[in-house]
Amino acid sequence: MCGDLSAPNHSSATVEHTAQALIDGFNRRIDYLRMSVTDRCDFRCVYCMAEDMQFLPRQQILSLEELYQVAERFVALGTRKIRLTGGEPLVRQGIVDLCGRIAALPGLRELCLTSNGSQLGRLAQPLFDAGVSRLNISLDSLDADLFRQLTRTGDLHQVIAGIDAARRAGFRRTKLNCVVLKGRNDGELVDLVRFAIDRELDISFIEEMPLGVISEHQRGESYCSSDEVRERLAAHFSLIESAESSQGPARYWRLAEAPQTRVGFISPHSHNFCATCNRVRLTVEGRLLLCLGNEHSLDLKQVLRAHPGDSDRLEKAIREAVQLKPYRHHFEVGGDVQILRFMNMTGG
Secondary structure, eight states, X not given: OOSOTTSOOGGGOOXXXXXXXXXXXXXXXXXXXXXXXXXXXXXXXXXXXXXXXXXXXXXXXXXXXXXXXXXXXXXXTTOOEEEXXXXXXXXXXXXXXXXXXXXXXXXXOEEEEEEOSTTHHHHHHHHHHHTOOEEEEEOOOXXXXXHHHHHSSXXXXXXXXXXXXXXXXXXXXXXEEEEEOTTTTGGGHHHHHHHHHHTTOEEEEEXXXXXXXXXXXXXXXXXXXXHHHHHHHHTTSOEEEOOOOOSSXXXXXXXXXXXXEEEEEEOTTTSOOGGGOOEEEEOTTSEEESXXXXXXXXXXXXXXXXXXXXXXXXXXXXXXXXXXXXXXXXXXXXXXXXXXXXXXXXXO
């Protein structure tokens, strides 16, 4: 059974139905699609993938045209925000052209992209010119040696140069994403917020998600809750709770000392955001993943390749799949890994 017994009664929901809107079995409007355009990455972050990764052969991943076809159908069905992810999306050849085509879809309000920042020095301006609305950039440490340890291959100075290039290109409301690992980078929380303030960025602190089998550290021992992060920051900043939303899972706070910067907390363990989930994900191999913490999915690649150009059949498959979206995930701190796929396969 795909639902959860603790889910609210469908009849109590107040979501407005329209002819085109995607509404799941719990009356949640699905208007946000996250699309992985590649499983490849030039980093090997310790919480995201194994050090020696095996990537998919080209024929198993969606082509740029197939990715565009899925985006087009979702926008036609009421999707207002699309985020392109990876792996690292900027290592995919043709990514700028794909961004331009998706950004031009009538009805799409926002095309966003999540990046590790390594390629932004050369691609920030072309992405901005193509119509990308906003960027999320991963930054887990401001210490070059620790940054290298956490990413295994990353160059901190190159990433910071990419962050600065994005600002020069015209991007605003860029958000840093920091996965907090106790005993590793949790001593840098205040420094990371000050870095965000200095560059007029937003920042979100993320609880590590139990996806994929890793050997580099024990997730239960490295877990640092959003409440603990917020308490530590409150000793240095005046945090003002905000009702603002970016349509994603982050809960935002403003800083009295720097009102231009928002601090967000993404808390899949301590404060799950399932009741208001408006998202589905498309994996790099074409699975429409209905929940980050469950394996409910539909193989859209099979639909695309068995019936090329048949938008009606693709739309029907999407509508039927959304009805199977579960009410919530059940992540646990420590213990066995419930989901074996890595984040680079899932799409951030």
